[in-house]
Amino acid sequence: MSNRLKDNLTSDYIQASNRLNSKSARRRIVAYVESYDDVYFWRTVLCRYEDETRYFEVMLPSKKNLSRGKKSVLMNLLSKKVGKDMIACVDADYDYLLQGTTPQSRQVIDNPYVFHTYAYAIENMQCYAPSLHNICVGVTLNDHPIFDFEEYLSLYSEAIFPLFIWNIWHYRKGLHGDFTISDFNKVIETGNINLDNPMRTISNVRRKVDTRVRQFQREHPDAKESYLALKDEIKRLGVTPKTTYLYIQGHHLFDNLVVPMLKKVCDRLMREREWEINKKAKHNIQRHNELSGYSHSLGNIGMMLRRNIGFYFSEPFARLHDDLDKFLR
Numbered sequence: 001m002s003n004r005l006k007d008n009l010t011s012d013y014i015q016a017s018n019r020l021n022s023k024s025a026r027r028r029i030v031a032y033v034e035s036y037d038d039v040y041f042w043r044t045v046l047c048r049y050e051d052e053t054r055y056f057e058v059m060l061p062s063k064k065n066l067s068r069g070k071k072s073v074l075m076n077l078l079s080k081k082v083g084k085d086m087i088a089c090v091d092a093d094y095d096y097l098l099q100g101t102t103p104q105s106r107q108v109i110d111n112p113y114v115f116h117t118y119a120y121a122i123e124n125m126q127c128y129a130p131s132l133h134n135i136c137v138g139v140t141l142n143d144h145p146i147f148d149f150e151e152y153l154s155l156y157s158e159a160i161f162p163l164f165i166w167n168i169w170h171y172r173k174g175l176h177g178d179f180t181i182s183d184f185n186k187v188i189e190t191g192n193i194n195l196d197n198p199m200r201t202i203s204n205v206r207r208k209v210d211t212r213v214r215q216f217q218r219e220h221p222d223a224k225e226s227y228l229a230l231k232d233e234i235k236r237l238g239v240t241p242k243t244t245y246l247y248i249q250g251h252h253l254f255d256n257l258v259v260p261m262l263k264k265v266c267d268r269l270m271r272e273r274e275w276e277i278n279k280k281a282k283h284n285i286q287r288h289n290e291l292s293g294y295s296h297s298l299g300n301i302g303m304m305l306r307r308n309i310g311f312y313f314s315e316p317f318a319r320l321h322d323d324l325d326k327f328l329r
Helices: 001-009 011-020 036-049 070-078 103-110 122-126 129-140 149-172 181-188 198-219 224-236 252-279 283-297 301-306 316-329
Strands: 028-031 055-060 086-090 114-116
Touching: 036 055, 036 086, 036 122, 036 301, 036 316, 070 086, 070 103, 114 181, 114 316, 122 252, 122 316, 129 252, 129 301, 149 181, 149 198, 149 224, 149 252, 149 316, 181 198, 252 283, 252 301
Parallel strands: 028 055, 028 086, 086 114
Antiparallel strands: none
């Protein structure tokens, strides 16, 4: 099929093509995604729903140019007659939590052919706390649990939760210019974490959050009722004080919090394994060979995270699973 024809695909065209195939052929469902990284993520999600009757083809919005991103996917979808054979798979960003207060939010949560992560982005899913120890094992080949990722990210989430509600409050009120996601990220920045005293980092973040929360309480003295109502609604949407990290900006979580934390843990685990080899080696040749073999077996943190599928057990994925299951019935 030519690139031009691929660019002009519509749900009706795909449906007609599916009918022309033999009855034993599987139905093809085109899934548009935002970027190259999304191709692999959504492939691992959608392949769970393939069977002898259907399969998915995951692709970027256009073959004609390099335009990517959420808006490109949604515009591409709107320009075609969508249906059961064409879907869009996107990051939720804040659109899910905005619950229709913007046009894009309405399209994301109301269009039955748009599926989203519920968590802010695929990066949040890849950083699902219960799966991070497995990432360390994959990188270092050392299964010694020296850091409690679940407890740390739970405490971090509790520390930032009050300010997170204020951030959503500003976006819901159309006042996002007064407190942008970038502003929020600066406050919740952890800095250099000390693995031996991680509570120092949490305490520092909590102090910064409390300062900013008090500022907003002074600036918006009449907002208490709407703030508390939003807090309850956000919880009903699945955001709990212990899981806030799944709903903050994905790149910030991935690049500024989780990867540096994993690097520190993995460095310590690698040093531990190398010390073990040095201690047990009977002679220099054996030591050299073992250290060389171990070094060549080490993984890459970023790559391991991007291939992480531990999010299958997360609450956001459970919601996404329900949406896809309902769509495919």
